[in-house]
Amino acid sequence: MSKIRKILRMYSHGRSILSISAQADASRNTVKKYLTSFKDSGFTFEEVNALNDKELEDLFGKSKEHPPNSRMQSMLRCYPHVDKQLKRVGVNRQMLWKEYYKEFPDGYLYSQFCFYFNQWKARVNPVMHIDHKSGDKLYVDFAGKKLSITDKDTGEIIEVEVFVAILGASQLTYVEAVLTQQKEDFIMACEHTLHYIGGVPDAIVPDNLKAAVTKSSRYEPTLNETFADFADHYGTTILAARAYRPRDKALVEGAVKIMYTRIYAPLRKTVYHTLNELNEAIREALEIHNNLLLQGRNYSRRQQFEEVERGVLTPLPVLRYELKKQFHATIMKNGHVCLGPDKHNYSVPYRFIGKKIKLLYSSNSVEAFYHYERIAIHKRTRSMHGYTTDKEHLASTHQFVTDWNPERFLGWAAAIHEDVRLYIHNIFDRKTHVEQAYKSCLGILNFSRKVGNERLILACRRGLHYGIYNYKTIQMILEKNMDQYEESLFADELPMPSHDNIRGEDYYQ
Structure with missing residues (x-):
């Protein structure tokens, strides 16, 4: 602004344009431009000199913008369509420029077409540049286009999903084919990625697929519990991208597009019969991709990873994650x-x-x-x-039941008397399954607490004499006091009692 003040001061003193140009070290056209703006403003030199630098810049410093010509306007009207078409798979700027140039033969050539498109894109949809820190984020996503394997027996073509992961700082990439996008395959692919890079980043940034996020939210999405458990096991954090905001994970979106060229294209002519065969081929193409020099640089993704990122990753845990x-x-x-x-x-x-x-x-x-x-x-x-x-x-009573076995009951009975043990033994012998006798034996042995060991011994002894082995026999003997009866030595010698209901031996003649 001091140069403008100097030019105007010399002009107010009557100096010529040639002299002003030489003294101010400015071209004559520049001097004429400022003097023209000064004359058009209608101000005096004193009034202009009283302005501060910002006001002076507004008056003289900004060049007047000329309205775009019809050629430019035609191209600008095409850009919204170009922007929309570029989101389609397989469409690029070269293809769209050819269509534009076909419709507008007097239009701009390809380099100018792209130059003005970038300016238009930045103006209508500005993008924030993100500097990725080493070991900070791992971006993961599934590719939109699928690969396939062919069943060797039936010839059936089975489409498979393609998982892509990329580290933010080094751009080291991992690719794997899986059967589905369900959480089992998704978490398995994430784990394979961590073991491929040999460490754990601070955060994993997935898309809003169901395997990772059960309920999307702009501010606090609800994570899938299994995926959150996986992150806890490996000591990392999940930072889900916002729904319908692909720029949150622009790095992996770009990696997917590169994979279409670097991996999909080399594999398209070969038929693979198993997922393992396909993944082996993917791994070979992936290693070539990671070892290629980055555009305009003298190092590859692999070299950059080894130098700046491997050392800052958290070490892997000893045990692998077990999917639950x-x-x-x-x-x-x-x-x-x-x-x-x-x-x-x-x-x-x-x-x-x-x-x-x-x-x-x-x-x-x-x-x-x-x-x-x-x-x-x-x-x-x-x-x-x-x-x-x-x-x-188990409760204490249930614990007692779980310890039931024949040896336990026989040992309990033997502690009372040998006759009791023999009676219990005969009960077990007469059951097709030992568990059928447990409750009978328990009931019989519990009589020792009700009537005492002596009466139980006598009841079991009488039961052995009867040759009937069950709980009800002992119960009847004790209830009828039959254990107290004494046997008569001469009972067989007693005469038959006389009674009207006794028919006698003559009745059967």
């Missing part, structure tokens, strides 16, 4: 809960009987949770209708 599924069930009255997929029953502490709990089960274990507290853990067993019981979970 959920199942909700109600604890039965017997203190067990049934895992539906296996139809197997597992014990839980008896105080939770009747409560609805959540089961988290993996290929090896089953965990029971009530209000976010783990109340039981068992090794998974797949035998249908079976029971896995921890005695510590």
